[in-house]
Amino acid sequence: MTKRLLAAAAASALSLAICAPIAAQDAPEPPTPNSVIAEATAEEWRAIDPADLLVMRLSDAPDGSRREVVIQLLPEPFSAGWTQNIRSLAAARFWDGTSVYRVVDNWVAQWGDGEDDKALAKPLPDTLTVVPESDYVTATIRDPEGVRDYVMVPSDNGPRRAEIVINPYIDSYSITGFVDGWPVGLDDEGGRTAWPVHCYASVGVARDLTPNTGTGAELYAVIGHGPRQLDRNIAVVGRVIEGVEHLAMLPRGSGGAGVYAEGEPHTPIEWVRMGDELEAGLYDFEYLDTASETFGKYVSVRANRTDSFYIQPAGGVDLCNIQVPIRRTAG
Amino acid sequence: MTKRLLAAAAASALSLAICAPIAAQDAPEPPTPNSVIAEATAEEWRAIDPADLLVMRLSDAPDGSRREVVIQLLPEPFSAGWTQNIRSLAAARFWDGTSVYRVVDNWVAQWGDGEDDKALAKPLPDTLTVVPESDYVTATIRDPEGVRDYVMVPSDNGPRRAEIVINPYIDSYSITGFVDGWPVGLDDEGGRTAWPVHCYASVGVARDLTPNTGTGAELYAVIGHGPRQLDRNIAVVGRVIEGVEHLAMLPRGSGGAGVYAEGEPHTPIEWVRMGDELEAGLYDFEYLDTASETFGKYVSVRANRTDSFYIQPAGGVDLCNIQVPIRRTAG
Incomplete structure (x- = not known):
């Protein structure tokens, strides 16, 4: 995909991160909402x-x-x-x-x-x-x-x-x-x-x-x-x-x-x-348990995007922009 | 229109007010965003x-x-x-x-x-x-x-x-x-x-x-x-x-x-x-002048709906729910 694209879709499982340059090992890419969700434990779903x-x-x-x-x-x-x-x-x-x-x-x-x-x-x-x-x-x-x-x-x-x-x-x-x-x-x-x-x-x-x-x-x-x-x-x-x-x-x-x-x-x-x-x-x-540690991190990252696309983290987020993660059950 | 309908559409020029009971003369229907806009002066546009x-x-x-x-x-x-x-x-x-x-x-x-x-x-x-x-x-x-x-x-x-x-x-x-x-x-x-x-x-x-x-x-x-x-x-x-x-x-x-x-x-x-x-x-x-008196009233009514459909005024409104009124020029 070579076209320039708007930031990763909130509603999409895909992230622009897949197009981002590979970060040096000592400077890991900051978390995105999707990367946080991906690290949730099975028990948190x-x-x-x-x-x-x-x-x-x-x-x-x-x-x-x-x-x-x-x-x-x-x-x-x-x-x-x-x-x-x-x-x-x-x-x-x-x-x-x-x-x-x-x-x-x-x-x-x-x-x-x-x-x-x-x-x-x-x-x-x-x-x-x-x-x-x-x-x-x-x-x-x-x-x-x-x-x-x-x-x-x-x-x-x-x-x-x-x-x-x-x-x-x-x-x-x-x-x-x-x-x-x-x-x-x-x-x-x-x-x-x-x-x-x-x-x-x-x-x-x-x-x-x-x-x-x-x-x-x-x-x-x-x-x-x-x-x-x-x-x-x-x-x-x-x-x-x-x-x-x-x-x-x-x-x-x-x-x-x-x-x-x-x-x-x-x-x-x-x-x-x-x-x-x-x-x-x-x-x-x-759905991701909203009382879980991962959900708390997810809310924080939604309010403060620091991944490659973002220059200025918002420092806030309105309730409707904190979509509770829901997925089809794997397998 | 006899069907029950959700509250008047924010995006629509129409209002549920047209279906509402006629208010007694001594109890005028409280303002709606549309009724406020309708009373703007020509100079405010x-x-x-x-x-x-x-x-x-x-x-x-x-x-x-x-x-x-x-x-x-x-x-x-x-x-x-x-x-x-x-x-x-x-x-x-x-x-x-x-x-x-x-x-x-x-x-x-x-x-x-x-x-x-x-x-x-x-x-x-x-x-x-x-x-x-x-x-x-x-x-x-x-x-x-x-x-x-x-x-x-x-x-x-x-x-x-x-x-x-x-x-x-x-x-x-x-x-x-x-x-x-x-x-x-x-x-x-x-x-x-x-x-x-x-x-x-x-x-x-x-x-x-x-x-x-x-x-x-x-x-x-x-x-x-x-x-x-x-x-x-x-x-x-x-x-x-x-x-x-x-x-x-x-x-x-x-x-x-x-x-x-x-x-x-x-x-x-x-x-x-x-x-x-x-x-x-x-x-x-x-567009309605956002420095006008009418726009100020409009914002206030958007935050506090007291017309017939509403029971509980929100007491607040987020910026994106304060759409600046825009219309085709009459005549």
Whole structure:
């Protein structure tokens, strides 16, 4: 590759480092986010249960290639009412035959179907619950020493305390941290709370005006700069971990609020299934433990790039530029 | 429109407010970014000189529709060496017949041609200059009272002082502000400097490893979350003000660093012209003066949404979520 290229792609497994001059032995190349990740131990990676994945098969692309979007649902305790609704909707095959009907540049791609839509594909499952607005945030607990914050995660063996690792870098919106592989916002007003955030590829529940909180029948994925102003105003339920480009590449809608206008073809959704309903081994992913030593180094390197391409380390990083590393499981 | 919809699109002229219930007369609907902009006076809008626009015509889309990308170049004193090179390249018709050859999801679309590429479309103009790395930042001056910062802008009537209006909201990367319609980062180390920033739709100059600074023959546009770590490391030269979706919708490359691999078609660039070379009136835009009272209100409302869709105002906003309002000139 002889062309001059912009810095290594954050979203790509490839790095410009492969093109960089070989460093002298006594001056090793400074770490990059990718080189830090590459040195993580096997124990620092955590498997993502295929039962927590929502796999959406779109119609084939115009060039005939397959389009699948793999979404990891948020773990409990975050947005649990909505993710339960989403599991019910997938089990009812509710989205099969619906479509992506709204795409707005630097904003969202949105799909599904709503109960007040005359073209409703099929009835909503009667097991859906109405989730209260109070569930946009989750209460945290602080240890007796007042140093560490946790959320309580239900499990078969009783509740587990999951530590929120505080992000040391300043954010425009709030204190932030990471828990069980996810970035969260945090505040202290009236008892500390934590909430999932809107970054590129985040998936949320479209809704009507308050007090409506959305059922989950209509979802969106962020395809632009992280719209953090939506945090705590709308339910984040997951993130696209593979195939977000299939949504980001769709034609933008020219109707009201970016909905496809008459004559603009929707993109059909062939089916949506949970990962554990599909062939074993096809959807095996893992994420880098956000409480691990390597993740801490990774955050630091994201904030201070000193590798060959960089002249001036930023000295800071915003939460949405700290993408939690996710990979397909080797072997 | 009866479907439930996500909050009004930041990137769209439309607002969910059109669907909101009519407020009682004694309780007016709180302002939205769009309602604030709509109340700007004519004097608060500034014309963009078509001579500062770079218009890039791509080949027609697969559906036969026209694809034009309109880029506003940064004004002096920012990145002036590179924007001068870009003007020379446009005058030499250098990009005509080149292509978009690299697209990376949540990162950049990149186009043009490099002098070390065997497939070079035509020779580079011999008027191009090598711009020093020191020009990634611009020196500012402070008034004698030590309160306000300015940059000096060359003009036919001698240099003009352009005030940098400080952004009161915290940013993850630096102090920030706005000058002549553009967001900038600011620091105080060794004499204050200002620099243009990388947000969605920002346009920059691809380059090799330092000390190379790029000629301008290869450009990129950001099609994802603002990669602010690139600020001061690579030259920002402008922003796409219309048609960025034509770049964001392109197929992603599967070759090294997202360059199109063998067999993945590049998107041809038919021509690139400066706006004043094209039919008068076709490319008349204006931006909201970032020193205006209305812009100040707009920033405040972006940080504190209290309109019908919102429950919890963010109380902050990151620089890339304060898009400077730009519109086609009415009439």
